[in-house]
Amino acid sequence: MSPEERRKMIVRAVLPLIVEHGAAVTTAQIARTAGIGEGTIFRAFKDKDELVEACVYEALRPDGMLELLAEIPLDQPLEQRLAEAIDVLSAYLERLGAVAGAMHRSGARKRGMHGDRQASFAAMRAAVAELFEPERDELRLPPDQLGGIFLSLLFSRARSDEKAADASALIDVFLHGAVKAQ
Structure with a gap:
């Protein structure tokens, strides 16, 4: 999976968590929901804030x-x-x-x-x-x-x-x- 495809997959998986928890979502919740390790999150995004912003952008x-x-x-x-x-x-x-x-x-x-x-x-x-x-x-x-x-x-x-x-x-x-x- 390319880095861009991985980012999209993570964002799609995490959007429902953003609706439920907003920016208070944890990386453990993200990893569990996306079916990936926490380290994979940080290979795809520089930090949790960048992932949350990507999710908000996707929703908009x-x-x-x-x-x-x-x-x-x-x-x-x-x-x-x-x-x-x-x-x-x-x-x-x-x-x-x-x-x-x-x-x-x-x-x-x-x-x-x-x-x-x-x-x-x-x-x-x-x-x-x-x-x-x-x-x-x-x-x-x-x-x-x-x-x-x-x-x-x-x-x-x-x-x-x-x-x-x-x-x-x-x-x-x-x-x-x-x-x-x-």
């Missing part, structure tokens, strides 16, 4: 989420595409929240939690905008603008303590408005 990366959004079939109804997008984006936001919460609870500084938020949001917005493309001629606003509005609604829902609006209600209000048809 939107690549997998963007791939899942791109796989949503554009030939199905818009409501269904948006429901699938909500599932994908909600899972990503939950992962971010879990990692950020664990890091905070463990007393870790916000190391590695920044990423490139603007680039990530722009990529998410573009991926969601693509879901509106088949209906472009029927839309009141351009797909890119709708992608941004849809993400804003979803992000505010994710921050809500009550999670009052379920996915179907959010999609219904987004597509058909809040006022009953007269």
